[in-house]
Amino acid sequence: MNLLITGGCGFLGSNLVHYLASAHPEYYITVYDILTYAGSRSNIRGLENRKAIAFIEGDICDPVRLAGALDIGVDMVINLAAETHVDRSIMSPVDFVRTNVYGVQVMLEQCRERSIAFLQISTDEVYGPAPEDIRFSEHEPLLPTSPYAASKASADLLILAAHRTYRQDVMILRPVNNLGPYQYPEKIIPLFCDRLSRGLPVPVYGDGCQIRTWLHVDDFSRAVELAIEGFVSGECFNVGSKWEITNIDLTKRIVKLVGQSEKLIRFVDDRPGHDRRYAVDFSRFMNRFGWLPGRDFDRAIEKTVKWYLENRKWLDTKRTKDYGEFIDRQYGKLK
Numbered sequence: 001m002n003l004l005i006t007g008g009c010g011f012l013g014s015n016l017v018h019y020l021a022s023a024h025p026e027y028y029i030t031v032y033d034i035l036t037y038a039g040s041r042s043n044i045r046g047l048e049n050r051k052a053i054a055f056i057e058g059d060i061c062d063p064v065r066l067a068g069a070l071d072i073g074v075d076m077v078i079n080l081a082a083e084t085h086v087d088r089s090i091m092s093p094v095d096f097v098r099t100n101v102y103g104v105q106v107m108l109e110q111c112r113e114r115s116i117a118f119l120q121i122s123t124d125e126v127y128g129p130a131p132e133d134i135r136f137s138e139h140e141p142l143l144p145t146s147p148y149a150a151s152k153a154s155a156d157l158l159i160l161a162a163h164r165t166y167r168q169d170v171m172i173l174r175p176v177n178n179l180g181p182y183q184y185p186e187k188i189i190p191l192f193c194d195r196l197s198r199g200l201p202v203p204v205y206g207d208g209c210q211i212r213t214w215l216h217v218d219d220f221s222r223a224v225e226l227a228i229e230g231f232v233s234g235e236c237f238n239v240g241s242k243w244e245i246t247n248i249d250l251t252k253r254i255v256k257l258v259g260q261s262e263k264l265i266r267f268v269d270d271r272p273g274h275d276r277r278y279a280v281d282f283s284r285f286m287n288r289f290g291w292l293p294g295r296d297f298d299r300a301i302e303k304t305v306k307w308y309l310e311n312r313k314w315l316d317t318k319r320t321k322d323y324g325e326f327i328d329r330q331y332g333k334l335k
């Protein structure tokens, strides 16, 4: 199997590359990534010197560069290249439309010309907020609320339209929030590990009672592995877990695991349009592929926090001037 993994230097992408390189040494993998602030070659360090792993720096919106990467006999593209931070999408939606919508359309066309299968990594956020006790199935309408989620939903619609119109081989996975190593520290878990371990306060939006579902990134990678092997053209699948937790409870867990005091928790103004809860029914994926998340949340969060505490140098490299300005702009000066 010859795979092109776009966004393979980001959080999910780099974990997937590590996972597949170990589970499938017979796969040939090309990582294609533009290396935004969220992507780093160091995330796949140690793998690149393997014969079966190659790296190409490139933009998914650039059809010529992409064509060069695809013309080496790729069987499947797995797209994880995206702008992914909801807060940044509120500040600058156009960047999200460019990569998450236009970039996907460019990739679809390049894949179609070469009859290459296209596996899109979407998100549970495309359905919008879920009422209490309801888990959305794949048949629910897409009602995204943030510019990020709207850009991802738009891509899903273009992908499904390509299948319907051209019979193009496409498949979509919609995972919930992932936790694990190599996540850029603007997202809640690495951000809080970084700040708490330096004795700094952490910002919790609104009342902190927003609910998210969590999945360990190795379980996500296993789901992608199954999708590669059992590709079902024209289908979408939710990839979830039963681990729902409020942001404030998650924060308290992290505070405890880092060995800090809850006095460092600061409630800040809520994110505009902040969805209260995301929840998906993932039984279709479970039944079709015999997949179940293997790691329970307690073990996953412990392991993840430990990784960030043991990889302080990795976190240190992320705290650039731009990063500092982003955090200050987002949360004000936290005291």
Ligand SMILES: NC(=O)c1ccc[n+]([C@@H]2O[C@H](COP(=O)([O-])OP(=O)(O)OC[C@H]3O[C@@H](n4cnc5c(N)ncnc54)[C@H](O)[C@@H]3O)[C@@H](O)[C@H]2O)c1
Residues within 6 Å of the ligand: 006, 007, 008, 009, 010, 011, 012, 013, 032, 033, 034, 035, 036, 037, 038, 039, 040, 058, 059, 060, 061, 079, 080, 081, 082, 083, 084, 085, 099, 103, 121, 122, 123, 124, 152, 174, 175, 176, 177, 178, 179, 183, 184
């Ligand atoms: N992280 C999660 O919990 C989560 C949950 C559900 C869905 N997703 C989806 O999974 C995918 C990966 O998310 P992530 O958290 O790993 O994101 P990330 O922000 O950590 O990484 C994104 C990667 O894409 C690359 N990239 C961005 N724009 C590009 C472009 N124009 N051309 C080529 N590469 C580009 C970046 O350099 C980076 O390496 C996204 O599509 C996201 O919507 C993530």
